[in-house]
Amino acid sequence: MGALDAGCFEDGLQNRIGLEEEVEDMATAEAAKVVGGSEMDSESDAESTRSIEDAVRVLLQGLGEDHEREGLRRTPHRVAKAFRDGTRGYKEKVKDIVEGALFPEAGFETGIDHADGASGLVVVRDINLFSHCESCLLPFSIKCHIGYVPSQGRIVGLSKLSRVADVFAKRLQDPQRLANEICVALHDSVKPAGVSVALQCWHIQFPEERKCNFNTNSLISDKQGWVKVLVSSSSGIFKEEKSSFLDDFFSLLRLRGVVIEKGDATHSHVSHWCPSRSLEVHLSNGHCLQISENDKASSKTTVPQTSMVAAVASILCCVGEDPSRKELLGTPSRYVQWLLNFKSSNSDFQLKDHSVCNMSSYGVTNGNVTSTNGIQLALNLPFCSQCEHHLLPFHGVVHIGYMSKQEGIDVERSALLTMVHFFACKLQVQERLTRQIAEAVYSIFSNGVMVVVEAYHNCMISRGIEKVGSNTATIAVLGQFSSDPKTKSLFFQAIAKNATSGT
Amino acid sequence: MGALDAGCFEDGLQNRIGLEEEVEDMATAEAAKVVGGSEMDSESDAESTRSIEDAVRVLLQGLGEDHEREGLRRTPHRVAKAFRDGTRGYKEKVKDIVEGALFPEAGFETGIDHADGASGLVVVRDINLFSHCESCLLPFSIKCHIGYVPSQGRIVGLSKLSRVADVFAKRLQDPQRLANEICVALHDSVKPAGVSVALQCWHIQFPEERKCNFNTNSLISDKQGWVKVLVSSSSGIFKEEKSSFLDDFFSLLRLRGVVIEKGDATHSHVSHWCPSRSLEVHLSNGHCLQISENDKASSKTTVPQTSMVAAVASILCCVGEDPSRKELLGTPSRYVQWLLNFKSSNSDFQLKDHSVCNMSSYGVTNGNVTSTNGIQLALNLPFCSQCEHHLLPFHGVVHIGYMSKQEGIDVERSALLTMVHFFACKLQVQERLTRQIAEAVYSIFSNGVMVVVEAYHNCMISRGIEKVGSNTATIAVLGQFSSDPKTKSLFFQAIAKNATSGT
Structure with missing residues (x-):
């Protein structure tokens, strides 16, 4: 406790930025003991x-x-x-959040009076949340959109909509239940004319599916290779057939590129959206698992x-x-x-055991390995790994550039994919993964190897600091790539060109 | 304290989601008293x-x-x-954050050994932060990129880079000092071969500048009408001329669309970047204030x-x-x-006092007010207002659609802009702003008015919950817009079309 002065501790209390973990935990335990009584x-x-x-x-x-x-x-x-x-929401109370953040506001007396007053619809869009899948315990990402129609002459502080949504996100969930719970909780606590909630959810694929094709340049909204669902839940005025509020809500979402049609959002198979389920059951919508x-x-x-x-x-x-x-x-x-x-796994990976082949002409496209200026390129190899510090997935792409000593020696892209999969499918850190891939390739292509790994870390995004969009790039260089800046520069250009062309 | 059970309190301790504010504060004060000693x-x-x-x-x-x-x-x-x-960083200690998150990692013994091992560069990109401008106390947005080269056979947990950066962001800052402080702190605590920090910073314009042209569809990275600067700071190996680490760092940033050239980043006028300064001084780079x-x-x-x-x-x-x-x-x-x-202001705004003009032909483009199917459109009117709950700016655009009773009656876009400015430039809430604008327009155009306001709220983005990218849309409808869904639908289409065409 020596390092723990009062000011320092108070920050730990108020803020999400933690102190060193042990100190923080001691403080938490101590404080809970006393204040909880x-x-x-x-x-x-x-x-x-x-x-x-x-x-x-x-x-x-x-x-x-x-x-x-x-x-x-x-x-x-x-x-x-x-x-x-990630499960603190079980202990949080919506009432505590909303109370004290309801403000009287003239003009919102009825909320549904189209003829006499400017009826209001308030929508907060693009709230990033994270929850845990109740089917497999992995985190999933959410873009949450909430609309409500004020009533009884009062409005609620905008940030409270996000806070209430987070109470239910911080529980084990499936998307539809999450939407329902947010909707009901806001309706009951704010008592508006109605609430509507739309959620876009993304769930990571299991690595054995091998379908994953992560694109580090795409935003959260166009995650490729993810399981996506769109769900919605409405109450009060939003459910009345003659009311146009649901249309207005969807129109405002369309301005942000979110397209929902009435009755379109809720699918029966949403409860089986988790990819772990597809490994065990036939999906309810008739798609048979292969x-x-x-x-x-x-x-x-x-x-x-x-x-x-x-x-x-x-x-x-x-x-x-x-x-x-x-x-x-x-x-x-x-x-x-x-x-x-x-x-x-105790076994080691030897790239030379995996389809090193004698190519008749060096530099010809070979199973999607392409070459530029004598550098062989294998770009955007997707991977999913597991952070050994947090037991949370990190995923992204590997770019490999290499130069052969002997003409005619090359390797299939599929062999490089197998290698990436081998090094990724264990408890890892990105720094080590990068080095291991570089060294494995260097064992054959000893003229030069360069590896760039670009990844999103769930431990950065879904935990405490929630730095959505932050991403990590690591580099390992060996041989000619480290001695010749021009070679390295060519490789960077190839990655950039590949990213923009979307290949 | 009745509502405060121990579980509930502990959540308040660990998490950024607060309880109801008073409860939280009491708990904080109590706990600090006891644990701080x-x-x-x-x-x-x-x-x-x-x-x-x-x-x-x-x-x-x-x-x-x-x-x-x-x-x-x-x-x-x-x-x-x-x-x-927003100033909690003065009390936080970098040592507490980094200690316990340094991990031994083979292959990173020297960090600079190009020939024998795969030398590592680790870069975390696109960390969203917020700080307060020391010149004017307003919050400014930061996209922070940090690179370091591990040394002494150890790496630091990736999230700690972000946490350390946040310690210095949560102080009164200017961009260059912030970059320097993050760089020095990481260098001293992690003891790597070198650190490089690049910051993209955005500062809101003062409303009297009237140059602001906010585009709600653009991401943080292309904020129009904002004051932008790009600064960087490096230590150790990144500063050595023969080393290529700085080039590699910049190359990895270029893959995310951030373009920096060596020596390009640090400008002498950065210390006067705050728009409040431009109201009082000549800029040091020779641009004379007009x-x-x-x-x-x-x-x-x-x-x-x-x-x-x-x-x-x-x-x-x-x-x-x-x-x-x-x-x-x-x-x-x-x-x-x-x-x-x-x-x-005690004065009231009467739209009819402001350049209502008799147009010779109804439906003709009139000072950028355009019409579609009998609806007059004034889209993307920029505004900046101040949230009365938090004394923090919110800003965005107003879209107005209206229908005249009398042919030939119309209003200049500039008059509508003046009106928006009048209602925005006071302590406000978006809900009220929307209603006031709608009612003011309805006083002349009583066939029908619809107003959509889209805004980013600093109180949602830079405070506690830090929901970057979240945005709020409000609607007010009067007259034919509320009775005829088709009219409303046409207006939404016009907004969408305008947004995609970028007009």
Whole structure:
């Protein structure tokens, strides 16, 4: 506690910028003890945090990892913190948020009086939120749009719409229920003439699907290769057939590129939107899941381990959920299934074992590997990896440039993809991933290798600091790329050209 | 304290989502008292909050407002909270953030060894931050990009780069000093081979400049009508002439559309970037300020009142700043000058007093007012207003559609702009602004009026919840627009068409 002066602590209280984690936690526990008035609560909180940490250690062991190695030592602590933070909405009260932020405003007496007064519709668009999927426990992104029609001569502070939405986002959710809960909560607390909520949701693909084609240049709104749904929920005046408020709400969303038609938004299969579900069931909308024989075999080899599943179930209890709730029944095993994609492997990857081929002419396009000025290029290789500090996905693209010593030696793009997949599918950090890929390619193409990895980190985006849009680029250079600035510059130009041409 | 159970309180501690403000503040004060170990600190904090609240009341009185009216009653409290939150960086310690987030990582022993290992450059791009301008106290937006080269075999957790940057953003700043401070702090705490920081900063224009042309469809990166600067700061290996790390950093930024050339970033006039400065001095880069006689006259009529200036100076003291620091000398009077743009006026606005003209042919383009299907259109009228709940700017565009009873009656676009300016330049809420504009237009064009206001609210973006990109749309409809859905629909189409054509 030495480093903890009062000013420093107070910041920790008021702000989302944390102090060093241990200090922060001690302070939180201390403060909760005193102000809550009950030592029981703070003790049970500390106990549930410890239980989550223990559960995470079980998961790390199940992944074949040494949870005492430096990079992982505090991972259980970070994961516990993220889980508790990501589910804090169970303890938050909408009433506390909205009270004190209702303002009397002349002209909004009835809210629905078209003829005599300027009837009002208030819409806050493009609120970025994050929630956790109740089917698989992974975070999913939300762009939330909320409209309401003031009534009884009062309006609510705009930021409260976002805060109330976040209360329900910080629970285990599926998109439709989230929309419904936000709508009902605002209707009950603000008591307007009506509320309408539209959510655009994006869920990451599971890596075994291999369909993912992340484009780091696209914004959140055109994420390629993601599972997307659009849901909406309305109350009061928005549901009245003769009223035009729902049309107006949708018109205002259309100005931001969000296209919804009446009755279009709510689909029955939304409850099965999570990609983990598509691995186990036929979708309700009639699309039959295609599992190849290979996939079946590989899923057999990764049968979720009972102890890992039990550990995840205990995490659900710790955050205040009921693992026997119908929607959560398969969740622990689905989350374990996700984690097992990143199981530590003892085998090493040798690029030369994978389809190094003798090409008749150097520099000819080879399975999408192209060349420019003697540099072979494999750009935009998609990957999804798992951050070892937070057990959260990071995903993006790898760009590889390399130069061969011998003419006629080259490698298929598919072999490079397999290599990227090999290094990505484990607990990783982007810095190491970049270096490992560079060194693997350099083992064959020793004239020069350059690797650029561009990725979005869920641990930067969905946790505490929520820096939406922030992204990380790492570089590794070997051989001629490091000695000759011109070669490096050509490679950067190739990446830029490729990004703008959208190839 | 009845509503305050321990679980609820703990959320208030850990998370940026606040409880109802009073509850939160009580909890903060209580907790700080106990954990900080010193009642003195908590008392002095509470006292300084009260002092800021008193100062804000002086400002509200200076603006001719009744600070006891419902919309303003808790404004001093909110402003005090926002000021303390926006300057919390003075109390935060970089060491606390970085410690515990340094991870050993093989392959990053030297950081600069090009020949033997894959040398690393790690870049986090597009971190959205907000700071307060030390020249005028208004918030300004930042897109922050940080690169560093690991050394001594260790890397730092990616999110810490963003957290450290935020420590310095949450102080009164100018862009170049902010870049320098982030760079030095990361260099000293992480001890890498080098750090480079690039900041894109946007500052709102003062409304009297009238040059502002906000485009609600453009992202933060192409804010029109804003004062923009690009600054950078580097240390260690990034400053060595023969090293290519700075080039690589800039190349990675170019992939995100940020173009910097070496030596291009730091301009001497950056210290005078604040638009409030351009009202008083010749810019150091030789551009002479053009103040028309009218502007001079109007600035004379808005001489800052001594008591208001003293109140702002006391706020500077309360947040831990020294008002006699050279850079802050003129700040209180500049902030008061900004506020006085929104001084309450007793006069009312009558649109019919402003250039209503008899047009020879109805439906002909008239000073940029265009018509479609009998609806007269005035789209994208820019405005800047001041949120009465937080004393923070909100800005955007107003779209007006109206229908005349008498053929040949119309109004110049410039008159509508003057009207929008009249209603915007006071302490406002968007809901009221929309209604007031609609009613003013309806007083002449009583066949039908529809007003859509689209705006970005600093209180949503730069304070607590920091929902970057979120924006608010409000509608008021009167007459034929409310009775005929087709008329309304045509107006929405016109707005959409106008937005995409960029007119």
